[in-house]
Amino acid sequence: MKRHAPSAERNREPLLSVLREVLxxxxxxxxxASGTGQHAVHFARALAGLVWQPTDMDPEARASIxxxxxxxxxxxxxxxxxxxxxxxxxxxxxxxxxxxxxxxxISPWEATQALFRGAARVLRPGAPLVLYGAYFxxxxxxxxxxxxxxxxxxxxxxxxxxxxxxxxxxxxxxxxLTRERVIPMPNxxxxxxxxxxxx
Numbered sequence: 001m002k003r004h005a006p007s008a009e010r011n012r013e014p015l016l017s018v019l020r021e022v023l024x025x026x027x028x029x030x031x032x033a034s035g036t037g038q039h040a041v042h043f044a045r046a047l048a049g050l051v052w053q054p055t056d057m058d059p060e061a062r063a064s065i066x067x068x069x070x071x072x073x074x075x076x077x078x079x080x081x082x083x084x085x086x087x088x089x090x091x092x093x094x095x096x097x098x099x100x101x102x103x104x105x106i107s108p109w110e111a112t113q114a115l116f117r118g119a120a121r122v123l124r125p126g127a128p129l130v131l132y133g134a135y136f137x138x139x140x141x142x143x144x145x146x147x148x149x150x151x152x153x154x155x156x157x158x159x160x161x162x163x164x165x166x167x168x169x170x171x172x173x174x175x176x177l178t179r180e181r182v183i184p185m186p187n188x189x190x191x192x193x194x195x196x197x198x199x
Contacts, residue, residue: 002067003036003060007102011186012042015101015132018183018191022128025049027096030122032085032115033057033103037065043099044077051076053092055083085114095122101132104168105150108159112168116175123196129177131192132185135165143188168192 023029026049034040034054044052054065054077065080081091085103098119104112119129134146150162169179172194181193 001063002071003064005036005038008036008038011101011132011189012039014185015039015191016043016046018185018193019043019047019099019130022130022181022193023047023050023097023099024127027051027124028053028092028094029097029099030092030095031055032083032098032100033107034065034080035061035102037061037068037080039101040065040077040080041068041072041074044074045072048076050097051078053078053095054080055091056080057082057084085111085118087114090118090122092122094124096124096127098123098127098129099132100130103133104131104135105133105153105162106160108157109163112163113171116172116177119194120175120177120196125196126198127196128180129172129194129196131168131194133189134162135168135190135192136162137165137190146188165190165192 028051031040031054034056040052040054056062062080069077083090100115134149136142146162153160172179176197177194180195183191185191
């Protein structure tokens with residue numbers, strides 16, 4: 001029931017370093033597409049002032065998250081909720097931050113559009129939306145590993161694929177979110193930080 005992803009072990013510390021900088025000290029963090037639950041456990045333990053709310057649309061993923069939660073007993077980690085970003089009503093009405101790791105490329109483009117639409121709806125003014133994953137950056141030669149990754153994703157599902165940074169940024173702007181930072185990460189990944197509009 002408890003799943004384990006080696007990539008989550010590899011990238012959790014670099015991600016945590018970024019989250020320490022951009023997340024608020026207190027409040028609720030909504031994690032979309034939490035996957036195995038390894039990130040949720042690690043971040044909730046390290047960022048003890050926050051309430052970490054994991055979600056996933058896959059019931060097997062939610063079972064894995066709950067298994068990790070029960071085993072680790074981290075006080076700030078809530079039970080996982082079912083969330084499909086394409087739904088008009090999310091199970092969390094308001095959040096002080098939103099985190100989505102490896103969602104944008106392992107889902108149809110409509111999911112990214114829905115993610116920004118939902119973020120604009122639930123994030124408090126000025127709150128961060130943090131995305132992590134592989135991106136193609138306009139004007140920069142793509143890393144061979146990202147080209148191979150993109151090809152493998154599209155073989156699994158033609159609707160998946162590594163997205164262009166400019167396209168993702170434009171979609172965020174269309175929903176009122178502004179891009180604040182682009183942070184290089186190990187293995188040719190990026191962390192993107194967007195901000196919800198202030199009043």
